Amino acid sequence: MPLLTLDGLSLAFGLQPLLDQASLAIEPGERVCLLGRNGEGKSTLLKIVSGEVGPDAGTVRLEEGAVLAVLPQNLPADETRTAYEIVASAFPETGELLTRFHTLSQQADEQSLDEMMKVQERLEALDGWRLDQKVTAILAQYRIDPERRLNTLSGGWQRRVLLARALVSDPDMLLLDEPTNHLDVPAIAWLEEALVQFSGALLFVSHDRAFIRRMATRIVELDRGHLISFASNYDKYLELKEKALEEEERQNALFDKRLKQEEAWIRQGVKARRTRNMGRVRALRAMREERLQRRERGGTANFAVEDAARSGRLVVEAKEAGFTYPDGNQVIRELNLTVMRGDKIGLVGENGTGKTTLVRLMLGDLTPTEGTVRLGTNREVAYFDQLRGELDLSRNALDNLSEGREFIDINGQQKHVLGYLQEFLFSPERARSPVSVFSGGERARLLLAKLFSKPANILVLDEPTNDLDVETLELLESQLVSFQGTVIVISHDREFLDNVVTDTLFLDGSGAVHSYVGGYTDWRRQGGSFPSEQKVSKQAGKKTRPPASLAPQKQQKPEPVKPKSVKLSYKLKLELEQLPGRIEKLESLVADQRAEVSNPDFYNRPAGEVTLVLDELAKNEATLEATIERWMELEEQGNE
The missing domain is CATH 3.40.50.300 (P-loop containing nucleotide triphosphate hydrolases)
Incomplete structure (x- = not known):
């Protein structure tokens, strides 16, 4: 049942x-x-x-x-x-x-x-x-x-x-x-x-x-x-769906052909009218009604990225670069990286590991505090914001995109703004609706339309796959692959990364950035793993800890166990005794910072201040994790 x-x-x-x-x-x-x-x-x-x-x-x-x-x-x-x-x-x-x-x-x-x-x-x-x-x-x-x-x-x-x-x-x-x-x-x-x-x-x-x-x-x-x-x-399902659509198109084509023949018959001359079969006339009326009731499958999004003039062959080069905030929080260290025109770069890492800071260094929004970052020439950047912050929810889709224009230039062709929005599956009626009533997927499509309406040779996309349906995702993938410029993607969508990027940069949370050839699966195949997975592996058979990205705001304070003096030196015993106090202070600090960033007004602050606080929080979280790891290591030695 x-x-x-x-x-x-x-x-x-x-x-x-x-x-x-x-x-x-x-x-x-x-x-x-x-x-x-x-x-x-x-x-x-x-x-x-x-x-x-x-x-x-x-x-x-x-x-x-x-x-x-x-x-x-x-x-x-x-x-x-x-x-x-x-x-x-x-x-x-x-x-x-x-x-x-x-x-x-x-x-x-x-x-x-x-x-x-x-x-x-x-x-x-x-x-x-x-x-x-x-x-x-x-x-x-x-x-x-x-x-x-x-x-x-x-x-x-x-x-x-x-x-x-x-x-x-x-x-x-x-x-x-x-x-x-x-x-x-x-x-x-x-x-x-x-x-x-x-x-x-x-x-x-x-x-x-x-x-x-x-x-x-x-x-x-x-x-x-x-x-x-x-x-x-x-x-x-993908195979069956494709076959079902092909069969639907075939049946619709046969029906439309027969309807066209019957419409031609009913419009024949006077002689045909005298001998008209009334049963056939009633059947034609039924066919007309059936055709009227048919709901056509909506069109597929059909958009393209507007290419700007080509950037210089070198997009960005970093040598021993690092970035440390004034409070001493080092987010990026010893970065050696070369990005050439046409590269498709994927950024992978747990939340809070500094992916946004790395992108800002690559774009020149931040100046490294150590080492050098050299930017290429003729760079035109378009940025896709995962928070959809570039959309005015009180305005409709048309006003969000047009910015006072009736026509926009896309790859040398003038397009009416309404026609351009229809390529992103917005009907004229929907284009005039306020963005506040749009679904998450519609907002994402509108932001893509706005992004791709401006010339660019460097695309930066921060979590672009959230809310997009599969068909739009696949079209976006194909456009990014064929895009002649450079693409930098922050994403947790494993398949999207596999289908788009040619190189993966992994941020391990300590400030180090590791480079791998290929997408997410290739990174895994080359031994890539997240710090939380490595911790779980180390602690197999012992008390396991949740992933860092899911870490609660206050870790359970470990109860110190008096170590055996024959196994630990005086210095290590002293360190072990001091660790619980350090852990408690870090827990309190992290809890306060997380409470601060959870305040709804936090993101109304200047962007630089927001980034500073978030990066400081990431650093303290990593320090807390490392301190607890050290406590467990010394405790185990003392009990051997």
Whole structure:
């Protein structure tokens, strides 16, 4: 019996319905990936399944007694509750009581004790202590500090807390909308492992092809209001989809040819009219209606990069270059790098390792504090911002792009702004809509349109794949590969890097930059690994630590173990005794800095100040990790 059944769902917000008699059944244990173009209604469908949005027609049936949970796409903007409070909120009444009990337990007045007794009685009636044990257990399983406030956690850890909240209720089905956005590769790997171990059914939206290949047991496509199921993995789906489109085109061509013949027959001369077959006339009317109701598949985005005059053969050359902020935070050290015209460079590293600082050095926005960085000549740079900061949300797409122009020059040809936007799949009506109502994918397409409307011979793209559908991704890949200029890409999309870049620069978090030939897979094949993976490997059989990109804001303070004097020298014993204090100070410093960068007003500061704080935070995080590693190393020696 299906766990979830969608029967005849219909929903329309405009002229064309998002859902048109759409139906689907999902069995227990399936992992179903929902694919479709940007704007087709994938997120809306998930909201219908969760009950957040109601359909115009049709039914949603979840097996009786089954539990549904949701991992939201967007992280909370300024959530001040603790991890314990958020996970406990999965049980609405009980969660509130447990939170209240914990708050009252920290107070000592008589009134608080009286209220605690009432709360305790209600918790016992609701079997609340069992649920408290479940909350505590899953926080421990995911290595989450229950007292950490969500707005002081990194993006990866926030998503980990939200996943814990979704799974603490033992759901039978989990809904996920773009779960890998803004996560680095180690965080994505952790998420994949956590979801693989989940025994319930998954329905998820994603455009990360490597993630889909790992997770999906079935592909369902939302296309022109209908749900089409492909009982296959992602690669087989691509083959089946191509064949299905070819067959659809063939059938449509045969239908149109027959309709044209019938239209010619009905318009014959007077003699034909006297002998007209009325049954044939009625059949023609039915064919006209069928053709009128046909929804054509939307066009494919068709854009190109406007080439500027060629840059000099040398784009940038660094010799023993480094960059240290005034506070002593060294982000880049001993950089030796040569980038030539036409190179496609991918930057890989965990969040906070200095990728943006490296790009700014390569572009000349920062001057190295040691060594030299020599810039080439005739450089025209176009920058794709992952935060979409170049878009004015209060203006429409047309105004964002045109900047007062009616026509723009693209590779020597004048194009009307509306016509140019149609190449990026914006209809005239959509082009006049405010950007604030656009989906993430539409905003990304608009930013690409703005980026590619200006001449450039150096393209810098910071996380360009977030929110883009697969077709647009593939077109972007082909354009970047054929682009005659230089491309610098910061991305955590493993397949995108494999398909585009010719060289990979890996930032290990210590300031060192390592160069590898090829893309992400080639880097892996040449022995590349993230620092967090190396730490886990070292500690196999011992207490493992989470990836640095997912590190909580305050590490658990290690309890010092008195070393055996016969194994450690006096100097090492003294170092071991001092390490816990140093760790505590670093924890406090990192927690304060993360609280600072989590403030919504932080990114309103000048760009240089923002970068300075972020790079200082990255340095302190790396120092904290290294200090804990040193403590564990000395502790092990002392116990041998």
